[in-house]
Amino acid sequence: MTVADVARSANVSKATAARVLGGYGTVSDKIREQVTTAASALGYRPNELARSMTTGRSGTIGVIVGDIENAFFSLAVRGISDSARNAGFNVIIANSGEELQAEKSAIDLLIGRRVDGLIVTPSDCRESDHLSDAIRVGVPLILFDRTIPALQVDAVTGADREAAIAATRHLQDFGHRQIAYITAKEGAVGEFFTNEYQLPTSSVLGRVEGFLATQSANGVLDAHQLVRLGATDQKHTDAVVSHLLNGSAPPTAILASDSLVGLQVLRSLHALGMSVPEDISIISFFNADWTTVTTPPITVVDQPVYEMGRLAAERLIARIDGSGGPAEHTRLQTSLISRGSVGRPK
Template sequence: MKEAQSKNVIVTVADVARLAGVSKATAARVLGGYGTVSDKVRLEVKAAAKALDYRPNELARSMTTGRSGTIGVVVGDIENPFFGSAVRGISDMARSAGFNVVLANSGEDVDVERAAIKTLVAKRVDGLIVSPARAGETEHLKEIGRSGRSLVLLDRAIPALGVDTVTADDRQAAEAVTRLLLARGHRRIAYVTACDTPDHLYREASDIHTASVRERIEGFIHAGRDAGISDMERWVRLGATTPDSIRSLAADLFGNVDMPSAIIASDSLIALELFKLARDSGIAMPDALSLLTFHDATWTAVTTPPVTVVRQPVYELGEAAARMLIERLKGVDAPPRHLVLPTELIERGSIAPPSR
């Protein structure tokens, strides 16, 4: 068989057919994975394609089949280890099913999310997996369905949309860790999150637009009220979006006469900054401050003390979201499904009874 053509030459189906000694239609059936041909012909066509370094024209194929073989993914913050692990789960599952992944980062900005979805739809992705920035703004998500594409929500449920969703048991996990701290004697427990309001104050659950965080705060407050603490809302601190904002929050928390004896961080990026700030302020952990965070980031196990975490099945969340989307793309017709995966509390050395 001839050598591969120059890399500057675009190899066509006709070139492969000519080298294999078959018709263009036969070569197209083999390369497109449809129709019936003999094993001998299939091997000859694939050998010719390999020799010529044939690369399929994805746009032409999508126009012919109506499918691009790609999945669009929009997440809140790709620098957050949570989303990095979830995307890995999505990519591995997609690859095993023959799909490519196109990733977009919203930065938790609904306008950026809207633009990303518009771009992905224009690129003819077959379906989308989205971790929505705001539960209350869904028109652009509804557009996905109107475009004829399937949508799966990752980590953040919006029941009113009526689409497949994969989440962790956030509310139950938050209740469990709050009760753990309460059982150790803590009564001044802060919950710190990147979610925010215009005046940076939390008043009620509807203030929080990220569904997973809203459920955690609801679980946190419910557990406190069950223990007879009526002012849990005042311990919810919002706007921990950057190191500077977390530093400002920490200065307020640590500088207060009734500083919290325990803090629950909504993610590991917040927890890491709080850990460093407590250390730099000379606050002994866990004697003067207990710390607990959602997401079992690698660093949490190697600090002194190691940090207690809610281990979320992050990779599995991504894997399950991709599986559900691929099932829809393969024709599964069923009512919207909501898969809830369990979390696990990993207790380490960062929590202890309060010293005061």
Template sequence: MGVSRMAVQRRESVTTADVARAAMVSKATAARVLSGRGSASEEARERVLRAAETLGYVPNELAKAMSIGVTNTIGVVIPDIANPFFASVVRGISDRLRSKGIEIIISNTDNDPQVEARALRLLAAKRVDGLVLAPVIPGPSKVAADLSDKGLPMVLLDRRTEGLEAIPLVSLDHAATARLATRHLLTLGHERIAILTEVPELALHQPNPSGGIHRPAALRLWGHVSALRDAGIDLDPGLVLGADYDQQSAAQAVRSGLPRTGATALFCTDSVLTSGAYRGIAALGIRLPDQLSFIGFDDQDWTTMVTPAVTVMAQPPKKLGDAAADVLLRRVEEPEVPVEDTIFQGELLVRGSTRPLGAKSPRAGVRGSSQPTELVEESS
């Protein structure tokens, strides 16, 4: 004797929400178990499957997506997909989520708050299950805070801006990483260390990361300043070179500013400035490391293809991507459970562009000319 139509209708009327309630899990967790996609603990999985069998649940994929909003998609919003750092992190996020049956939708904001606002609204309208956001600096849209307040799971990547203090962050320890770079130069004997930054106006203002704001450029600049102070050296404002966030501006800042500094070393605070600064150094005809020690930021491919290879402060993009994905999934599965920030340390990769500045070593010095400087022997 066949199953009656009424029995079939009763089974079809059982929703994912009913199963979740019976299994005492969230709707999102029940949906992932029933679809066979995404992650859930073994205990939760067993409870969901047992509840589904007891209730006679019959899956309806379209109804599931429409009724509970689980789409197995995550939005990733970043300021510059052309930046190798962000490209590598996004690859890490994608690989991690895809292994759990989840795909990502990427939006590039070009660091424009209006573009960011449109992207966030669009992704929310597409009912993504959560968002990874590297917010626009210095003035992000307020849409992210609004969406988070309405319950959309979210994790911040690389930086935190005003209004987003309640959202967990996955990031490098920017200040400590910059401090490590400057200490390396100090141990080599350099004291006149120039720094190329997007925020030269903040050189004398200590950031307050404990207040929740986490701006990479400001924290890296302060890490440099604090390393100098620890060594008993006051910051010379003339050694702080400013550039916009593009290679051409960075190259011009080095060409026009570095010859006036008398610097024996230069530290660049991000990958874009590093690439531009290297071009500026080449245009000046300065020989690395004989006339200038040089530390860049991020382990870009080109930094090992030039001679000498460039000493850099390396971030761990895969670890950052994995962590961002994992933190967001925890937020999706257990939105009521607080999540702390996840902070990684940078790594100093010493290569050929830095050298000791010893008492009798050839001494670097940019002496007020755009031409390569002569090596100067120190008197004993």
């Protein structure tokens, strides 16, 4: 079915039918109704590539996230998609797997598909040339969950440093001093945080900095030695937790950097026969569904992830529509949901 078929059925010129179906130019309400009624009756479907060449827009935005299996990103994509759909945009989703090369390939592919803008969760905030290239070719870009200040583009994130401070203080209020922070960033068993280069994402770095500052204020001067890397899967998390608990000063509490790590840590503790919170306390970032059905339910840092996704899409669409002004970094505040997984240390 072609534009010419719709034009004949609506008894208008092909140019007039194209204007209505392509969403550009001006026609009367009567003509628009004739054309849309004819198109619907004939089952016409627009050629998106042809329309993008005519209007300069594809009506799509590209979204690249770190791990679509992570409930955090799934909920964020829902917020992005709902907001985009309400504005008349479709969404193409790509998963980087937190790998820089996959992220670069996804950006090239999406730009090749003529997306009108990009929302990207950068896998490595130290590498941004490929993002700069996207900006140079005129593709509006929003960073999600993580930020790269040198890029001078809009970003929507959580208040990560403040969230870690609140979670650490909560543990301190229960009397904990030996607190471990466990993250999924690559690292060997026993490797601990020594410098920011080890943490390629701004969100995790902000949380670690908040954790360390709060521990230092509480008189714990070697807290960085309990910031452990390498919890990339269950096997590695088992090793990280075992190494911590068999050390000379084992932690009495654990702060997990995201819900996947939190679940893996909980499994590791159960495999070692440890009870929460009787033997050890735990807090996890992100209020994932599983955190409410464990015994006891898990204390979490609740992040407004859906709202973050919605705001990122709204900001991108505003940029696509020509909104000017300086780049904005929007930080959404978190809250701590206290449940049963935190108790006093033995």
